[in-house]
Amino acid sequence: MSAPAEHVFEVVGRTERFTGNVIRVVSDEVTMPDGGTAVRDYVVHVGAVGAVAVDFSDDPAGKVLLVRQYRHPVRRVLWELPAGLLDVAGEPAVETAKRELWEEADLRAARWDVLVDMLTTPGSSDEAIRIFLARDVTGVPHDERHTRLGEEHTMTTEWVPLETAIGWVFAGEIENAACIAGVLAAARARDTGFVGLRPADAPWPARPDAS
Numbered sequence: 338m339s340a341p342a343e344h345v346f347e348v349v350g351r352t353e354r355f356t357g358n359v360i361r362v363v364s365d366e367v368t369m370p371d372g373g374t375a376v377r378d379y380v381v382h383v384g385a386v387g388a389v390a391v392d393f394s395d396d397p398a399g400k401v402l403l404v405r406q407y408r409h410p411v412r413r414v415l416w417e418l419p420a421g422l423l424d425v426a427g428e429p430a431v432e433t434a435k436r437e438l439w440e441e442a443d444l445r446a447a448r449w450d451v452l453v454d455m456l457t458t459p460g461s462s463d464e465a466i467r468i469f470l471a472r473d474v475t476g477v478p479h480d481e482r483h484t485r486l487g488e489e490h491t492m493t494t495e496w497v498p499l500e501t502a503i504g505w506v507f508a509g510e511i512e513n514a515a516c517i518a519g520v521l522a523a524a525r526a527r528d529t530g531f532v533g534l535r536p537a538d539a540p541w542p543a544r545p546d547a548s
Contacts, residue, residue, distance in 0.1 A: 344368075344369075344370040345368070346367050346368060346369075347367065347368045348365045348366065348367055349366050349367070349368060349374060350365070350366035351363055351364070351365050351366070352364040354378070359382070359383060359422065359424075360380050360381060360382055360383075360462075361380070361381040362378065362379070362380055362381070363378070363379065363381055364376050364377070364378045365377050365379070378461075379461050379462055379463065380458075380461060380462035380463070380464070381462075381463055381545075382462055382463060382464035382465075382545065383422050383423050383424055383545060384422070384423040384464065384465045384466065384544055384545040385420055385421060385422050385423060385464070385465075385466045385515075386420060386421065386423065386430050386431075386433045386434040386437065386466065386467050386468070386469065387417075387418040387419065387420035387434070387437075387466060387467075387468040387469070387515045387516075387519055388418060388419045388420065388434045388435075388437060388438045388442075388446075388468070388469050388471045389401060389418055389452055389468060389469065389470050389471065389519040389520070389522070389523045390402040390419065390438060390442065390444055390446060390471040390472075390474050391470065391471070391472055391474075391499065391523055391527075392474055392496065393472075396498070398498065398499055398500055398527075399498075399499040399523075399527055400496045400497060400498050400499055401496070401497055401498075401499050401502050401520060401523060402419065402442050402444065402474075402494055402495075402496055402497075403416050403417065403418070403494065403495055403496075403497050403502065403511075403516070404416070404417045404418065404419055404420075404441055404442065404492055404493070404494050405417075405492060405493045405494070405495070406492050407491060408513075415511075415512060415513050415516075416505065416510065416511045416512075416513065416516055417513045417515070417516050418468070418513075418515055418516050418519050419434075419437050419438045419440075419441040419442045419444075419494075420437055420441075420466075420515060421433060421434075421436070421437035421440070421441075423544070423545070429538065430467050430469075430541060430544065431449050431469060431537040431538065434449070434467075434469045434471070435449070438471060439477055439482075441492060441494070442494050443476060443477045443482050443494075444471075444474050444475070444476060444477060445474065445475055445476075445477055446471035446472060446473055446474045446475075447472070447473035447474075447475075448471070448472040448473045449469050449470070449471055449472075449537040450469065450470045450472075450531070450534040450535065450536065450537060451467060451468075451469060451470075451534060451535035451536065451537060451539045452468045452469055452470040452519060452522045452523060452526065452534065453467075453468045453518050453519065453522045454466070454467050454468070454541060454543060455467075455468065455514070455515065455518055456543060457514055457515070463545065465541075465543040465544055465545060466515055467541055467544070468515060468518060468519045468522065469537065470522075470523060470526060470531075470534065499520070499523065499524055499527065500524075502520045503520060503521065503524055506520055506521060
């Protein structure tokens, strides 16, 4: 007995509900396997990148650079990775990650690999984020550092032992999804000798159009 053909969820109608600086909210009318249609509301997001900057220069277990940043929707300051939006049309994702590491952490890295790709909330958003592993990091000279404005002005950074950061994940002290994934993936990569990491320019089919 042959398996049934996979249903194609075709969009037969779309209504734009909201358009903002970073997101849009849309309602799609989608065909269902039973022959009917259903409406799916979701957030259209430009996409993002994050950087897990690790330093093994004085400790083989490594330390990771974390950011403290205020997030208004949850009204709290969170532990996060240096990260940012894919809001420059045509810019390779790794170049965006390099820029964010420079802007938010005053760091550069000589080696970049893809660590993990995420669909953060696929039930309600198409947001995709690629997290890079940044190694061989060096500080940016003071006269070449980015001037932080707005909420970035209050951001702080801290080098945290990677093992400590892992503990914070399981203690609930790190709640940002990208930071959780990045910290745990970096620890796994370290423990396996960084074997199997994808190159920084590896294909990323889920990446949205940043234009």
